[in-house]
Amino acid sequence: MNTSDDPDRVPESTDPAVVELDALDHSILSMLQADGRMPYRQIAREVGTSEGTVRARVGRMQSSGVLNIVAIADPFRLGYNVLAFVLLRSRSADHGRIIDELTSWTETTYVSSCVGSADIYMQIVCRDNAHLGTLLHSRLPAIDGVESVETFVELKMHKVSYTYNED
Structure with a gap:
């Protein structure tokens, strides 16, 4: 199998501060940016891969610091005017x-x-x-x-x- 065809393969970077993402990573990232609570199963269906691959890719992006999934509160609705x-x-x-x-x-x-x-x-x-x-x-x-x-x-x-x- 060609390693570039492996959906679990994460591209390598020559700059240690930059984490390179492939098209699948970008698709997953884009979907999570739109809805950070989107189920991995739904993402997998929409990008055409397995739920396990999505879970692994998200885990790698989180551990590398590329992705943080957080709740963002509206300060005005919390009384900060x-x-x-x-x-x-x-x-x-x-x-x-x-x-x-x-x-x-x-x-x-x-x-x-x-x-x-x-x-x-x-x-x-x-x-x-x-x-x-x-x-x-x-x-x-x-x-x-x-x-x-x-x-x-x-x-x-x-x-x-x-x-x-x-x-």
């Missing part, structure tokens, strides 16, 4: 400690290091403007090493997508 994006400048020596502090906040949903006009980007959810004000005027200034803060409050969400096409 303010979504804000915060850009911070930090002293270089304090960067890691600031990241540690920000990622510990329950209001923080996303934190990343950046280059450009900001060193740190963070997304936060707050119950209301008073809650946001407490974060911006009390908690952030209490973190040593934060040099400046710029905040953007989201008025309306136009698109949210966690689907990454293979193009």
Whole structure:
């Protein structure tokens, strides 16, 4: 049997950080991105393979870090009426400690290091403007090493997508 015809074969990559997916993996991934609870049996029928192959492929994608199946809650329906994006400048020596502090906040949903006009980007959810004000005027200034803060409050969400096409 030619190994390229083996449905359980996962393509190899020369870059250890990149996991190569074949057409079957992409099909399975696409279906799970549309419905993370779709039964493997249904996926198998739709892509023309066995349920065991789907289960093995999903397991490999999960163990390699390509795929995480999670529930995504709507913050607005949970009572978080303010979504804000915060850009911070930090002293270089304090960067890691600031990241540690920000990622510990329950209001923080996303934190990343950046280059450009900001060193740190963070997304936060707050119950209301008073809650946001407490974060911006009390908690952030209490973190040593934060040099400046710029905040953007989201008025309306136009698109949210966690689907990454293979193009």
